[in-house]
Amino acid sequence: MPLTTLDEYKIQRLEILSPDGKCDEALAPKLGKDRLLEMYEVMVRCRVFDERAFKLQRQGRLGTYPQILGQEATQCIPPLLLEKKDWLVPTYRGQGAYFARGMDMKNSLLYWGGDDRGVDFPKDQNDLIFAIPVASHLTQAAGLAWASNLQKKGQVVLCYLGDGASSKGDFHEAANFAGVYNLPLILLIENNQWAISVPRKAQCKAGTLAQRAFAYGIAGLQVDGNDPLAVYAASEEAMKRARTGGGATVLECVTYRRGHHTTADDAGRYRTEQEVQEWEKKDPIARLEKYLLGKGVLSATAVADVRRKSEETVQAAIDAYEKFPQPNPDAMFENMYAEPTWVVEEQRKEFDEILKTRKDQLAMDAPMPEGRFP
Ligand SMILES: Cc1ncc(C[n+]2csc(CCOP(=O)(O)OP(=O)(O)O)c2C)c(N)n1
Ligand SMILES: [Mg+2]
Numbered sequence: 001m002p003l004t005t006l007d008e009y010k011i012q013r014l015e016i017l018s019p020d021g022k023c024d025e026a027l028a029p030k031l032g033k034d035r036l037l038e039m040y041e042v043m044v045r046c047r048v049f050d051e052r053a054f055k056l057q058r059q060g061r062l063g064t065y066p067q068i069l070g071q072e073a074t075q076c077i078p079p080l081l082l083e084k085k086d087w088l089v090p091t092y093r094g095q096g097a098y099f100a101r102g103m104d105m106k107n108s109l110l111y112w113g114g115d116d117r118g119v120d121f122p123k124d125q126n127d128l129i130f131a132i133p134v135a136s137h138l139t140q141a142a143g144l145a146w147a148s149n150l151q152k153k154g155q156v157v158l159c160y161l162g163d164g165a166s167s168k169g170d171f172h173e174a175a176n177f178a179g180v181y182n183l184p185l186i187l188l189i190e191n192n193q194w195a196i197s198v199p200r201k202a203q204c205k206a207g208t209l210a211q212r213a214f215a216y217g218i219a220g221l222q223v224d225g226n227d228p229l230a231v232y233a234a235s236e237e238a239m240k241r242a243r244t245g246g247g248a249t250v251l252e253c254v255t256y257r258r259g260h261h262t263t264a265d266d267a268g269r270y271r272t273e274q275e276v277q278e279w280e281k282k283d284p285i286a287r288l289e290k291y292l293l294g295k296g297v298l299s300a301t302a303v304a305d306v307r308r309k310s311e312e313t314v315q316a317a318i319d320a321y322e323k324f325p326q327p328n329p330d331a332m333f334e335n336m337y338a339e340p341t342w343v344v345e346e347q348r349k350e351f352d353e354i355l356k357t358r359k360d361q362l363a364m365d366a367p368m369p370e371g372r373f374p
Contacts, residue, residue: 011207014234015224019282021290029233033297038080039228039307040292042283043072046096048310049105050259051110052318053095057263061322063114065095067259073284074190074229074253076100078158078235084125089141092130093257094188097160101127105317106324113340115327116335126155129165136164138174145248155187156242158235164195166212166259167203175250179216183244186235187213187250190225192257197270212361213250219284225253226284229291256282296348326363336367 031039050069056062068075077097079088082101088099094107102122111118121127128144131137141159148155165171166189167318178185189209193200206212213220221242223234231253238249256279260267267276292298298306333340333348340348355362 004127005048009353011206011220011222012030013222013224013228015227016229016233017287017291019226019236019287021025021287021294022294023229023291024264027233028229029236031229031232033201034294036288036297039077039232040285040288041310042076042080042100043096043228043288044306045310045313046072046076046099047285047319048307048314048324049108051238052314053109054259056109056264056318057112061275062112064111064263065112067120067257068093068096070258070279070283071190071225071255072191072254073231073288074097074188074225077228077231078186078188081235081239082156082158085153086155086158087126087128087135087144087157089128089144090130091137091160091165091190092132093162093369094130094160097158098127101125103127105314106320109317109321110324113321115324116332117324117327121369129307133169135161135170137161138165138168138170138306139177141187142177142183142185144180145185145242146181146197148184149181154355155184156239156241157183158188158239159185160188160190161202162195163189163193163209164198165189166191166209172216174196175213175216175218178248179218180271182245182247183216186242188235188247191252191254193255193339194257194267194271196261196265197267199271210252211247218248218250219246220250222252222254223259225255226279226282226287228284228288244321255284327368328364328366328368329362330364331368 016024046068050067053062053065054067057065069226076099077099079100082088088097088101098108099105107118107120117130138159138161141157145157148157161171175187191200191209208222210220210222221234224230236249238251241247241249258276258279289303291300333344336344
């Protein structure tokens, strides 16, 4: 009665551009100057937005905000490869993905300023609003991919999740479903080393998060998530697999959340400044910048120009956000359900009490928005 090996797996990690900007040309995706500049510009725009959004929150001009700082490559690069008909299913740390898809930055500010008119996504593409309950969007993303197969729509679903979310049951249900039904789904894990204050090591005993894919019969790859070229190449391969009937992929992008979890957190209470500084050396924008300067695709003047233009774009978005007419507070009750539940009714009564003292400060006469929710 022999002991037979039924199968063996190897887990691979992709890195193309080293932190000092050296490129492994054999592995590098063949990209033209325009595409490389597009990648660089969208990451810089996201960084500038992130810096300003954080300060706006500290100045009391924004409700709350989850920073992207350090994760620009995993955020901004994969969505550039989507077609309009494809689905983007991000998490709350998803500003970069939305911007790469062309979302108006003003809308993101409205959202994080507490105004639900910020979810007015570009009309002719399929971008989903993110779910705040961690991992609850994963089975929905699998459902979208299944629908795409059943309806022969040829849509790819790019679904983001965090390292923490990858330990939830929803991830395993979605991955199993994706395997069984051969779904055009990419489960992109942004492994930023922390789930609020819980470090990666305390979340999962396995050496990589990508290797979980093998248990469900789907492809799995670990990628240097601070390497924009590796993220591009891995996303391209996963999308090709999805489009050609090859099924789902788990892409574990190893990166680092350099900011607090959100503006409501203080990361200094559970991690060292030295750890953050180590990751600063692997910054995705600086890495691509060095490479593009070396190739002559960028010059020092062009770098300054990209930064200046990004600052102007972000400033214009902030101005538009701050000038945007106040919402009618009743909209939050109207738009929750087709028919209000008792919970909504109770909250409305509580709100009526608040109105007795604050009516003059709220835009009760503002028009009610219509038709924003399908
Ligand atoms: C179901 C659920 N449980 C807990 C929370 C509180 N919470 C918000 S974010 C988060 C950590 C998520 O970490 P990770 O998936 O790694 O994503 P990251 O924030 O690092 O991008 C937790 C526990 C929540 N929003 N939803
Ligand atoms: Mg995380």
